[in-house]
Amino acid sequence: MGKVNSRKLELEKTRQAILAVASELFMSKGFKHTSTREIAERVQITQPNLYHHFKNKKDLYLAVITQLTDNVRDDLTVIVKSDLVLDQKLFKMIVLLIDKHPTNLFLMLNDMFVEMEPESHGQLYQIFKGTYSDNFAAVFNQESNQKALREGVTVEDAARFVLYNVSSMLSIQQTYQKTSRHEDIRLFVDFMLHGIIS
Numbered sequence: 283m284g285k286v287n288s289r290k291l292e293l294e295k296t297r298q299a300i301l302a303v304a305s306e307l308f309m310s311k312g313f314k315h316t317s318t319r320e321i322a323e324r325v326q327i328t329q330p331n332l333y334h335h336f337k338n339k340k341d342l343y344l345a346v347i348t349q350l351t352d353n354v355r356d357d358l359t360v361i362v363k364s365d366l367v368l369d370q371k372l373f374k375m376i377v378l379l380i381d382k383h384p385t386n387l388f389l390m391l392n393d394m395f396v397e398m399e400p401e402s403h404g405q406l407y408q409i410f411k412g413t414y415s416d417n418f419a420a421v422f423n424q425e426s427n428q429k430a431l432r433e434g435v436t437v438e439d440a441a442r443f444v445l446y447n448v449s450s451m452l453s454i455q456q457t458y459q460k461t462s463r464h465e466d467i468r469l470f471v472d473f474m475l476h477g478i479i480s
Contacts, residue, residue, distance in 0.1 A: 297335045299325045305346045313343055313393040340398060347394065347406070351413040354383065358417040368427045372471045375418065376448055380463055387414070387449035418444050444474070 303324045307316040318339050322332045336342035361374045394406040418441035421427060431440060447470065 293335075296325070296327060296331070300327075300332055300335055300342070301346060301349060304342050305350060308343055308346055308393070309350075309390070312389055313339075313397040318342070340402070343393070343398070344402065344405075347390070347409060351409050354379070355413040355417065357382070358413070362417050362420045368421065368424075368430065369471050369475055371421050372444065372474075373467055375421070376444075376451070376467045376471065377464060379448055380451055380467065383452060387445065387452060414445055415441050447474070 300321060304316070304321050307321060307324070316339075318329055318332055321342070322329045325332070332342075336345060357378055358375055361371055361378065364371065364374075366374065391410070394410065395403060398406060415438075419437050422431060422437040422440040428437060431437070451466070451470070
């Protein structure tokens with residue numbers, strides 16, 4: 283019995299190592315430019331061993347996306363359900379994505395909908411919507427925030443606008459910026475909610 287448990291633990295440890303390395307490579311290089319050979323070498327296992335855990339690169343990518351979005355969704359939901367006011371919620375949600383999200387959303391969306399087979403698109407869309415779109419929409423959908431939206435702007439429009447801009451922030455290099463990321467996010471939320479012209 284001890285040997286069986288030890289073997290299960292070893293398999294799970296290897297699986298988690300594969301997911302960690304694959305996540306780092308997929309999120310930095312994208313699906314297309316990451317090979318299972320490179321992942322296996324980094325984990326210090328053989329490719330056949332990797333394929334024992336995940337039948338192909340696309341299955342591995344789906345497992346990475348599922349794990350990533352589960353964590354992000356849980357963290358965003360906590361903020362959405364908090365008692366903070368609108369600008370504080372948006373600030374905290376954007377900080378979470380900027381500080382903890384391992385890639386920009388444009389790269390991830392490209393991989394999800396260009397590199398994956400059409401059969402996976404429905405599942406991937408639900409993952410993306412449930413993690414990102416629905417959480418930002420939930421903030422704007424709260425009664426006081428919904429009333430604050432300009433006439434003609436829907437909750438979905440507002441959520442999409444924030445996500446597009448956060449995606450841009452995630453893809454910008456921070457090397458030469460004079461301000462901190464948090465200051466930039468504060469400015470973005472302020473401009474978005476109050477405009478840039480008085």
